[in-house]
Structures are given as structure tokens and as C-alpha cells.
Amino acid sequence: MQVTFYGHSCFSVTIAGSTLLFDPFITPNPKGQELKQPIDIEKIEADYVFISHGHEDHVADAEAILKRTGAMLIANFEIVSWFQDKGIENAHPVNHGGTVKLPFGTAKFVNAIHSSVLPDGSYGGNPGGFVIESDETNFYFSGDTALTYDMKLLGEFHKLDWAVLCVGDNFTMGYKDAAICAEWIGVKRVLGTHFDTFQMIEIDHDAARAAFAENEATLYLPQIGETINITPL
Numbered sequence: 001m002q003v004t005f006y007g008h009s010c011f012s013v014t015i016a017g018s019t020l021l022f023d024p025f026i027t028p029n030p031k032g033q034e035l036k037q038p039i040d041i042e043k044i045e046a047d048y049v050f051i052s053h054g055h056e057d058h059v060a061d062a063e064a065i066l067k068r069t070g071a072m073l074i075a076n077f078e079i080v081s082w083f084q085d086k087g088i089e090n091a092h093p094v095n096h097g098g099t100v101k102l103p104f105g106t107a108k109f110v111n112a113i114h115s116s117v118l119p120d121g122s123y124g125g126n127p128g129g130f131v132i133e134s135d136e137t138n139f140y141f142s143g144d145t146a147l148t149y150d151m152k153l154l155g156e157f158h159k160l161d162w163a164v165l166c167v168g169d170n171f172t173m174g175y176k177d178a179a180i181c182a183e184w185i186g187v188k189r190v191l192g193t194h195f196d197t198f199q200m201i202e203i204d205h206d207a208a209r210a211a212f213a214e215n216e217a218t219l220y221l222p223q224i225g226e227t228i229n230i231t232p233l
Helices: 062-069 077-084 151-157 175-185 207-211
Strands: 002-007 012-017 018-022 049-052 072-076 091-094 099-102 105-111 128-133 136-140 162-164 189-193 216-219 226-229
Touching: 002 151, 012 105, 049 062, 072 077, 077 091, 151 175, 162 175, 175 207, 175 216, 207 216
Parallel strands: 018 049, 049 072, 072 091, 136 162, 162 189, 189 216
Antiparallel strands: 002 012, 002 226, 012 018, 099 105, 105 128, 128 136
16 A cells, blocks of 8 residues: 655545545645655645644645645534635534445544644544545554554454554654554554654654564654555555
8 A cells, every 4th residue: 555644644545546635734844844845735636635633733734735626524523614614615524433435435533532623723623533444455544642442442343454653752642652552453564643743742763663563563654755655464
């Protein structure tokens, strides 16, 4: 499975001809601004935009991308309502435990332990993550969260090929807890997110990879703009 990492918690995958984009925070990303060729959001395509919660570092570029591409927004009811007030009509609200059927497969909104407020101070609803299932691949995107025993249920009820987990600590689980999460959900391939963007979430890459290697798992920490191939075991 080819995955393009756009920095922080933003990434995209293409499944059955549909491009799924998650938590678009690109142009304000200080690490992205340091690049010789910063990511041009005008060139990012999307058929679906998934948003895990309302913090600015997960929604900053969503409005521009949604309006340009016409992609369907999938997020909790409060976030969808906020974007509808901005003129986004192609949107589908979800809440915890709910599954939506889409042309490429299904998306289930699952628990996350975090906070959520939109950039203008509006209530952002409860944060969450997504389980994406399709004929091509099944994966879990944690969003921003602490390690929670609910993750055990994901491993019991879903056959996951890989996962996208926050690893930066301080505001979310760190890489040690993320490695435990990977073990609980039964995956050996993990894309790390929510790391290095700000000083408080800078991590030791070697130590992070070693924490996963203890359980014979691989942690990917790609460069901004890098496309990697995640091959599940």
C-alpha cells in the first residue's frame, strides 16, 4: 500500500481508485515551511477528507482542499456542521461506533482520548479515529489519542493490515505506548504521526523504531512529502 505523508498527522492513500486524505494540516506546518519546495495544496487530490477532531493542526487546509476538489468530508457531526456553515455541502457526519459504506469500502469512527475545539473556539465534538476496511487493505488511523484499552477491541473485531498511530508524546501517546497499541491491534507495520512538528513533540527516531522492533514491528517515520510503500506481513 502506497502512502504519502504530508507532515504532522496528514497523509493520503488511494484505494480502489479513490484518494483518501486525512487531517490536512500542511501550509501552516512549520516543518513544511522549512522545505526547499513546500507542499503545494493546490496539487493535492482527494475524493474523501477524513478529520479526526477539530484542532487547527488537523483541519487548517481542509476548507480549501474540500472546495477545490469537491471531496466528501467525513467527520463527527459537530465538525461537519461547522464546515457546512462555510459552504461545504458534500459531507457525511458520523459518531462513535458508526460505520459508513463508501464506494471503496467502509469507514468506522472509533474512540480516541483527547480534546477537540475548532479554530474559532467552536465546540468540536468528541475526537475519534477511523478504521478503514476494503478489499485492498484494512487499517486503523488513531487520530490524536492516549493509549486506551478500547484498542484491544479493534484487534478482536477487525483484521487490520497496518496502522497510523500518533507517537509524539506530550499531547498524545508516545512511541512506547504506540508500540503497545500496535501489539494489541495485531499489526506489524505502523506509520507514525504527530511527531517533530513542534519542540514539545520532538522524538528520538532511533529509540522510537527500537520500541517497535522489540515486538518485531516496523515504525515508518517518513519525510514530509515522501511516498512510502507499506507492505503488511
